[in-house]
Amino acid sequence: MELSDLSQFHRISGACLDCGRQHAITARSLACACGGNLELTQPLAASPDRLRHGVQTSPQSGMWQFEDFLPLRAGWGSHLQVGGTPLLDLGPHQGPRLWLKDETRNPSGSLKDRASELVLAVAAAFEIDEVIMASTGNAAASLAAVGAAQKTRVTVIVPRDIPVAKLAQIQAFGAEVHRIEGPYAAACTVAGNLARARGALNRTTGLNPFTREGKKTCALEIAAQLDWQPPDWVVVPTGDGNILSAMAKGFSDLKACGLIPHLPRLLAVQTAAACPIAQAFDPRLQGGAQTTCADSIHVPAPMDERAAVRALRHSNGRAVVVDDAEISKAVMAMASRFGIFLEPSSAAGYAGFEKLQQQGGFATDERVVLLGTGTGLKDLRVAIAAAEAQTAPCLHPEDWHTLVAPPTWQEH
Ligand SMILES: Cc1ncc(COP(=O)(O)O)c(C=O)c1O
Ligand SMILES: [Zn+2]
Structure with a gap:
């Protein structure tokens, strides 16, 4: 199934934010030829009362409670709970x-999971077996987590100096990860080229509507x-x-x-x-x-x-x-x-x-x-x-009484 079939079903359309051109939404051609990002629109026909009732009585968890506002049905989502945060x-x-x-x-510890959950639902709906992206770190960790849950192959391109915990997290989730020389913009170019060459879906932020x-x-x-x-x-x-x-x-x-x-x-x-x-x-x-x-x-x-x-x-x-x-x-x-x-x-x-x-x-x-x-x-x-600037020397157990009078409470 082509994603344009889905667009007809859900009546989604996409317009270029730069030149205004209308686009059919397909899984692999997401941006306009002029280089602009697309914005999706989807008419919501129901009354406010019905939409409110739909959210309040939804059997779904997290972000899928709002499936009436989304281009796909909850059934394509992962088993993780994304959204529904306090x-x-x-x-x-x-x-x-x-x-x-x-x-x-x-x-995965960040807001990015909301985007990864929807993009991987799109990949699942269209039987796309690989999703690629460039990221400063969190979006890559997020895509890796949801990709593992959805059993979809994930490849991420990240900057050389990504924080080590984010790199470890990506690897633990089993994604293919490449650190590259140069700025994040260079990572975006590599991800775009690789997605085209491998026929994968590109989740790069913004570029993917x-x-x-x-x-x-x-x-x-x-x-x-x-x-x-x-x-x-x-x-x-x-x-x-x-x-x-x-x-x-x-x-x-x-x-x-x-x-x-x-x-x-x-x-x-x-x-x-x-x-x-x-x-x-x-x-x-x-x-x-x-x-x-x-x-x-x-x-x-x-x-x-x-x-x-x-x-x-x-x-x-x-x-x-x-x-x-x-x-x-x-x-x-x-x-x-x-x-x-x-x-x-x-x-x-x-x-x-x-x-x-x-x-x-x-x-x-x-x-x-x-x-x-x-x-x-x-x-x-x-x-x-x-913490290093504040750490006191190690205490000998016999000196416990020096702690009886607590220091003045200090808020940062
Ligand atoms: C923790 C955190 N906050 C905010 C942002 C900013 O989001 P955006 O790049 O969409 O402006 C990011 C993006 O990576 C992030 O990881
Ligand atoms: Zn355009």
Whole structure:
């Protein structure tokens, strides 16, 4: 079966985000000839009440509860539970009230599982036996995990300096992995060439329009968890810009079918070592750093830039750039204030939230959702450096009484 058959069945169409050309959606030709990414659209005919009822009474788990909003049926998904993650109420934060959508609870520890689950469902539906992608690390680990569950061959191309825990995770899941010299953009070119040569499906973020559709389920869940009263803001750590464009797509789908009254404003947070999306949106923003501890969002040539900038404009959003000192502080602050351990690229969102708050960017009665996009356990370098600076000499057991008076409690 060709994927265009499925498009007719589900009435999915794809339009190029650069030139506007309409495309039939086929499994292996996913981008427009002009080089632009496609955006899928799918008319939702049911009334808001029926759609809401469908979500509330769905027998599916996780992201497949929203199958009415997805281009495939839940039956093609894996046995893993992807999505259905908690929205943690962190309470008032010197004014605005803060929630954390805890995507670290996904099977491979990151939000990327939502895209991998949908792309591998597409591969299963069309009997494609190999999926290839380029990734800064988390998406590759995610594809490897879901590929193992779906018994689909996975090949990933990653940068040379990928954190070792992510590399180990990819290998444990049995994927073929190649580290390459050069930047992430070079990995994307290698993945594209290899996918064409092997006749495999290319999952590379942004380029494959199903990645946006999978990740948009995070927005759908947030709206449902807040009883269809969307937050005022969603804070998105941003590299390729695909999570940003996916959050916009999810909330727009809900607004278009009458399930939510307004769109939340999106706040993109980028690292000072690579902030092209922030600068395209707000040219006053400065980058300038050479390196960063936030390697997952270190993307100088983003794969979904146009859709990301459009998402910021449509939502009346903002962009903030944070440096490594701010990101490292945010890793330790999220952990010690809230008990949530995020990797630097994910904690960057909290750093950006605090920065905009200091600039008076939020009203006191606003509701803000942070995305906890990836667990801190996969990239411990910042936490280890901080811990080494704090570690006291080893205690002799007879000296236990020196501990009776506890040190002053210190929050980061
Ligand atoms: C933990 C984490 N947060 C945020 C992002 C940014 O997502 P995107 O590249 O779609 O902007 C990534 C991407 O790799 C990630 O791994
Ligand atoms: Zn085009």
